[in-house]
Amino acid sequence: MTQILMPALSPTMEEGNLAKWLIKPGDKVEPGQVIAEIETDKATMEVEAVDEGVVSELLVAEGAQGVKVNTPIAVLKGEGGTQPEMSVPPPSARQPARPPTPASPPQGGREEDPEVPAGTTFVKITVRDALRDAMAEEMRRDPDVFLMGEEVAQYQGAYKVSRELLQEFGDKRVVDTPITEHGFAGLGVGAAMAGLKPIVEFMTWNFAMQAIDQIINSAAKTLYMSGGQIKSSIVFRGPNGAAARVAAQHSQDYSSWYAHVPGLIVIAPYDAADAKGLLKSAIRNPNPVVFLEHEMLYGTEFEIPDVKDWLVPIGKAKIRRPGADVTITAHSRMVGLALKAAEHLAGEGIDAEVIDLRTLRPLDTATIIGSVKKTNRLVTVEEGWGQSGVGAEVCARVTSEAFDYLDAPPTRVHQVDAPLAYAANLEALALPSVEKIVEAVKAVTYR
Amino acid sequence: MGTTYANGAHAKATRDDLLQYYRDMLLIRRFEERAGQLYGMGLIGGFCHLYIGQEAVVVGMQAALKPGDQVITAYRDHGHMLATGMDPNAIMAELTGRSDGCSKGKGGSMHMFSTEKAFYGGHGIVGAQVSLGTGLAFANRYRDDAKVCVTYFGDGAANQGQVYESFNMASLWKLPVVYIVENNQYAMGTAIQRSSSETHLHRRGISFNIPGEEVDGMDVVAVREAGLRAAEHARSGKGPILLEMKTYRYRGHSMSDPAKYRTKEEVEEMKARHDPIEHVKKLLIDGGHATEDSLKDIDREIRAVVTASAEFAQASPEPDPRELMTDVYL
Ligand SMILES: Cc1ncc(C[n+]2csc(CCOP(=O)(O)OP(=O)(O)O)c2C)c(N)n1
Ligand SMILES: [Mg+2]
Numbered sequence: 001m002t003q004i005l006m007p008a009l010s011p012t013m014e015e016g017n018l019a020k021w022l023i024k025p026g027d028k029v030e031p032g033q034v035i036a037e038i039e040t041d042k043a044t045m046e047v048e049a050v051d052e053g054v055v056s057e058l059l060v061a062e063g064a065q066g067v068k069v070n071t072p073i074a075v076l077k078g079e080g081g082t083q084p085e086m087s088v089p090p091p092s093a094r095q096p097a098r099p100p101t102p103a104s105p106p107q108g109g110r111e112e113d114p115e116v117p118a119g120t121t122f123v124k125i126t127v128r129d130a131l132r133d134a135m136a137e138e139m140r141r142d143p144d145v146f147l148m149g150e151e152v153a154q155y156q157g158a159y160k161v162s163r164e165l166l167q168e169f170g171d172k173r174v175v176d177t178p179i180t181e182h183g184f185a186g187l188g189v190g191a192a193m194a195g196l197k198p199i200v201e202f203m204t205w206n207f208a209m210q211a212i213d214q215i216i217n218s219a220a221k222t223l224y225m226s227g228g229q230i231k232s233s234i235v236f237r238g239p240n241g242a243a244a245r246v247a248a249q250h251s252q253d254y255s256s257w258y259a260h261v262p263g264l265i266v267i268a269p270y271d272a273a274d275a276k277g278l279l280k281s282a283i284r285n286p287n288p289v290v291f292l293e294h295e296m297l298y299g300t301e302f303e304i305p306d307v308k309d310w311l312v313p314i315g316k317a318k319i320r321r322p323g324a325d326v327t328i329t330a331h332s333r334m335v336g337l338a339l340k341a342a343e344h345l346a347g348e349g350i351d352a353e354v355i356d357l358r359t360l361r362p363l364d365t366a367t368i369i370g371s372v373k374k375t376n377r378l379v380t381v382e383e384g385w386g387q388s389g390v391g392a393e394v395c396a397r398v399t400s401e402a403f404d405y406l407d408a409p410p411t412r413v414h415q416v417d418a419p420l421a422y423a424a425n426l427e428a429l430a431l432p433s434v435e436k437i438v439e440a441v442k443a444v445t446y447r
Numbered sequence: 448m449g450t451t452y453a454n455g456a457h458a459k460a461t462r463d464d465l466l467q468y469y470r471d472m473l474l475i476r477r478f479e480e481r482a483g484q485l486y487g488m489g490l491i492g493g494f495c496h497l498y499i500g501q502e503a504v505v506v507g508m509q510a511a512l513k514p515g516d517q518v519i520t521a522y523r524d525h526g527h528m529l530a531t532g533m534d535p536n537a538i539m540a541e542l543t544g545r546s547d548g549c550s551k552g553k554g555g556s557m558h559m560f561s562t563e564k565a566f567y568g569g570h571g572i573v574g575a576q577v578s579l580g581t582g583l584a585f586a587n588r589y590r591d592d593a594k595v596c597v598t599y600f601g602d603g604a605a606n607q608g609q610v611y612e613s614f615n616m617a618s619l620w621k622l623p624v625v626y627i628v629e630n631n632q633y634a635m636g637t638a639i640q641r642s643s644s645e646t647h648l649h650r651r652g653i654s655f656n657i658p659g660e661e662v663d664g665m666d667v668v669a670v671r672e673a674g675l676r677a678a679e680h681a682r683s684g685k686g687p688i689l690l691e692m693k694t695y696r697y698r699g700h701s702m703s704d705p706a707k708y709r710t711k712e713e714v715e716e717m718k719a720r721h722d723p724i725e726h727v728k729k730l731l732i733d734g735g736h737a738t739e740d741s742l743k744d745i746d747r748e749i750r751a752v753v754t755a756s757a758e759f760a761q762a763s764p765e766p767d768p769r770e771l772m773t774d775v776y777l
Contacts, residue, residue, distance in 0.1 A: 007487025010703035011494065031480055032697075032718075043705040050484040069489055155636035155708065178606035178642040179573050179634055207572065210607070245492030245544070247555040249571035418775045422493065422555030423544035425765045 002051050003072040006060070009038065009045045011244040012296065016040045018064045018073065027055045029076065036073070041299050042160050053078045115277075115312060122303040130272035130304060131161050131237075131293065134279035135199060137309070139169055142197060145283055146173040148184060149201030149238075158203045159239060159298055185211030185236070189218045189288075192232040197283060202238035205254045205292065212257075219288035220263030235282045237291035240268070241332065241383045242431060244296070248419035253384030255331065258290040259360040259393070265314060266361040268292040270335035272302035274358055277312025285314060294333045317364035319371070323353035326377040326441050329368060329394050331357040334381045334432060341437035350445055360390055365397050372402045377444045378410040381432055386414040408444040413437050460668045462736040468510070468667045469727045469737075470745055472502035475526040476724060477753045478535060482525065482542055482556075485757060486702045491542045495556045498526035500697035503723035504629055505530040507670025508597060511678050515592075519567040519580040520599035522557035523696075527599065531564040539756040545763035552766040553774065574607025576600060577626070581613040584624035584687075595681045599627045603634020605648050614655040614687065621686035625677045626652070628691050629664065635700045636708040649691035657687050664692030665721040668730075695721070 006016065020037040023029055029049045036047045053076035060073040067073065125133075139145045146169075151158045153166040153176040166174040177184040181202065188198040202208040208215065219232045242251035258266045265287050269275045275293070282289040304310070320335060321342050330338040335356045342352040353371050357363065372378050378398050380391030391412035398410055416430045460468075479497040486495045498505075501523075509530040512518075520527045528538050533549065541548025541559050549559045550569075559569045567583060570576040580598025587594040604610065605628055617624050628648045632639050639646050649659030658680070662673040670692065677688045695717045699706040706714075731737040 005488055007484075008489045009487070011492055013703075040703075042703070043707075045699075045703075045705045047487075048483070050480050151636050154641075158635070176637060176641060178637075179603045180606045180608065182608050210572070210574075243493075245555065246494055247558055247571070248553075249558070250494070416771060418772055421553040421766070421771065422541075422550075422558070423552035423766045423770075424492065425768065426553065426771050429768055429771050 001056070002053060002076040002078060004035070004049070004074040004076060006067045006069050006071045006073050007038070007047055008069045009040050010042065011246060012299070013040050013069060015066045015068045018060050018062060018067055019044055021058060021062045023055050023058075023074070025055050025057055029053060029055060049076075051076060051078070116305045117307065120305045120307055123306045124301050125272050125304050126299055126301050127272045127275045127293070128159065128161055128298040130276035130302075131279055132163055132165070134276045134283070135162070136165060136168065138280055138283040139165070139173060142283075144195065145197045145199065146175065147199045147201060148175040148177055148188060150177055150179055150203045152176060152201050157201070159295060161293075161298070162201065181207050181210035182214060186214040186218060188234055188236075189214055189222075189232050192219070192234040192288075193222070193230050197233045199235045199237060199283060202236065204250065204295070205238050205240040206250050206252055208236065208238070208254070215258075215264070215288070215290065216261055220261050223287075224263060231286055232288045233286045235279070235289045235291055237279070238293060239295040239298070240292035241294055242420055242427075245422060245424065245427060247422040251420040253382065253415070255292060255360055255382060255384055256389045256393070258292075259363070259390060260388075261361075263288065264361060265289040265359070266292070267314065267359050268332040269358055270297070270332055270356050272300075273304040273310070274312055274318070274356075276304060277310045278314065278358065280309075281311050281314050292332060296333055297336075312358075315359045315362045315364060317367040318356045318358055319353060319367065320356045321352065321354040323351040323375065325351045325375055326379060326445055327353050327355060327368070327371040327375045328379045328381060328437065328441065329355045329357055329391075330381040331360060331390065332383065334383055337432060337434050338381050338437055340434045341441065344434065344438055345441055348447070350441060350447065352441060357390070363393065363397070365401070368394060368398060369402050372398050373405045376405055376407040378406070379413060379437065379440045379444055380410065381413045381437055383432060384415055385417060386412055387417070389414055408446065411440045411444050413440050460671070460730075462731075462734070464510070465727055465731050465734070465736060466745075468503075468506050469724065469731060469742070470749065471506045471509075471530060472667065472724045472727065473746065473749045474535070474752065475502045475506070475529050477749050478529060478539070478756070479525060481753050481757050482539070483698070483702065485539075485543065485760070490761060491556065492544065493555055494522065495542070495702045496523040496700065497698045497702075498523055498696070500717065500723075501629060501631060501664065501694045502526060503667040503670055503726075504627070504664045504692045504694055507667040508627060508674045510667075510671045511674025512595070512597065513678075515565060515594050516678070517565040517567055517580075517583045517587075517594060517596040518599070519576050519583060519596065520569070521573065521576055521601060521604065522569070522571050523601070524557065524559060524569050528559055528561070528564075528566055528569075531561065531566045533559075533561050533564050533566060535752055535756040536759040539760035540763045543760040543763070544765070545760060546766045546770075547759070547763035551770055551774075553770065574600065574604045574609050577604065577607070577610045578613045580626075581617050581622060581624055584617065584622040584681075585620070587623050588620065593682055595623045595625055595678050597625045597627060599629055601634060602628060602630040602632065602639050602648060603637065603642065605651060606642060611655070614652055614657055617687040618652070618655040618657050621684060623681040623684075624687045625674070625681050626657075626687060626689045628689065629694055630691050631694045631696045633696070633700070633709070635704065636706075638708065647691070649689055652687070652689040657689050659689040659691060661691045661693060664694035665723045665726065667723055667727060
């Protein structure tokens with residue numbers, strides 16, 4: 001007897017819907033035969049049998065929603081005379097092989113936001129759809145805006161961020177490129193020099209290393225080199241940083257790389273409202289913008305103000321949680337971890353202020369300094385490596401501009417100084433965590 | 448203009464050859480099916496690109512090589528590693544991210560290597576391995592050691608600029624490299640006609656004076672014959688050569704690709720009419736070299752090897768936490 005289990009169909013899938021059974025009890029199945037269709041948040045996938053046998057029972061009904069990965073969904077009776085199948089321990093006995101994906105961000109009370117007009121209603125939306133809506137709205141508004149990248153059109157985006165844009169805007173404005181990052185990044189900059197407003201999607205920022213010459217040498221520097229004549233209004237965007245278990249070449253945080261470069265604007269939003277509002281601002285901005293998203297946040301839902309033209313200003317940090325005892329700075333996915341850490345610390349009587357940097361260049365030094373003058377303590381958090389990182393920059397500014405206010409040496413939380421490993425345990429050890437942030441805060445508050 | 452080889456008549460493969468190819472291709476197929484299953488159970492994480500359908504390419508090419516010849520490819524690498532004779536247990540344990548994996552669990556599906564089998568990876572950045580393979584061939588020429596480097600890449604990778612920068616240097620300096628473009632007709636969801644102005648990829652070397660040949664990549668014997676000619680060309684000092692293997696992947700691009708960009712009929716047609724394993728099976732049975740029953744025995748042996756590798760891969764412990772900071776520098 002072999003149990004067929006609910007399969008994981010992507011690095012981040014935890015549950016799915018059993019859309020359709022293609023087998024019934026009594027059917028004979030063979031390896032490779034499609035037995036069911038399963039819906040994930042990104043796609044409907046076919047599931048193939050690995051073992052041969054006769055279906056003795058379907059354990060989950062067609063249409064079932066939210067079936068957890070590894071739940072038994074059917075039972076096969078093996079054919080007499082075949083090899084014994086690998087024994088599958090019951091799900092409860094099995095260790096989770098992948099690191100726990102970060103749970104949804106703390107959804108506590110929505111803090112007052114000066115950017116949001118009083119009386120505004122809010123709607124729930126994923127970061128993925130917020131980004132999509134930002135592009136759609138800007139494309140409706142300005143015919144010079146177009147989207148270009150690998151799999152953005154017919155496939156609807158490798159991570160489905162450009163879903164339905166091809167249908168609305170056609171293949172003139174939503175352009176599938178060959179796998180040729182250096183070429184299409186340069187082409188995008190050229191088009192921007194001619195006055196168009198390209199959005200260039202990198203399937204992930206890891207692949208933009210093929211194109212970094214055009215981003216820096218062409219996009220960032222030409223305005224200066226031309227004495228102000230040639231501008232490049234262009235947005236380079238895509239997921240940045242570590243996804244789940246995709247190993248060293250696919251798990252790199254480029255925040256500090258681009259934040260180093262004059263001529264670029266660098267944005268790394270955390271929630272859906274900022275993703276949408278900042279992307280819209282980025283598209284309208286006349287400068288080249290590097291827009292760093294995070295794959296692990298794409299599926300996360302947040303509340304977003306239901307206003308017609310939601311814009312968030314570039315270059316302004318946001319205090320996500322006011323506090324008196326310590327300042328924690330973070331950006332992108334790390335904001336969620338910092339907020340969790342702050343909640344935990346509150347339980348221990350430490351009142352942390354969490355600043356979401358949102359824009360890394362220009363960096364909102366004033367907000368950070370203002371906060372440190374109040375709390376007298378600083379912990380920086382980033383997903384990337386420490387050396388020459390965003391945290392190093394924040395610490396340098398704070399020590400030079402608010403040295404006398406500091407009651408403890410500023411501390412950085414970041415990835416360990418090694419490429420990211422594939423193994424689940426090493427990956428978890430390498431990346432920043434809520435625990436590491438809590439520990440760092442305790443160190444600077446001498447607890 | 449480069450010379451173009453005509454597809455030669457089928458050299459007669461011996462009974463032993465065919466049985467070996469059957470076994471080698473079946474190992475890859477069963478191994479990949481099991482990897483897919485372990486992925487579904489959450490025992491393999493991240494990206495996992497299966498090689499099912501393309502088995503004849505690596506098995507035929509490996510049969511054309513000499514010991515010491517190097518192999519390098521991209522992330523769809525499990526088949527290449529099995530073909531070079533790497534241990535299925537160590538490959539499966541790398542897939543589960545355990546300490547007995549061939550990269551100690553640090554590399555995963557896309558990043559495995561074996562100095563012993565001259566397998567140089569296992570690379571995640573599309574196109575990068577083409578320059579690396581050209582560099583391996585540069586070292587062969589430098590040392591004059593008569594080795595050839597087989598450098599694999601996909602139809603999608605064929606559009607990366609560094610491929611052509613490498614072609615130029617390889618031809619200019621007569622480097623002993625055999626470029627194999629595995630044209631499985633899709634790069635993720637992009638059919639080749641949608642990405643390439645010249646879809647006959649064996650012609651992509653013409654302006655660099657690199658001869659090219661189109662090969663039926665679903666026919667292991669045809670692959671071996673073309674591979675023998677190509678390896679001889681490169682080894683004899685004539686420089687690089689490009690083989691375009693027409694092949695097909697049955698599964699999605701990676702485990703999370705629903706593959707909605709092609710029809711079920713297209714996939715079924717390939718499986719039913721062009722399957723590389725069924726092809727050899729037919730040659731064996733029609734030639735009186737084997738029976739359904741004797742092949743079933745091989746099936747059973749292969750299944751046992753694969754089942755054992757899966758058990759090994761689950762029993763192997765996670766890497767020691769101290770491994771986190773090793774291998775960053777020598
Ligand atoms: C430089 C770079 N760009 C994009 C990707 C994402 N990506 C991974 S595989 C792939 C498709 C490659 O297709 P092909 O070369 O035909 O190889 P196949 O997958 O068919 O074996 C893409 C776009 C990447 N890994 N590296
Ligand atoms: Mg391909």
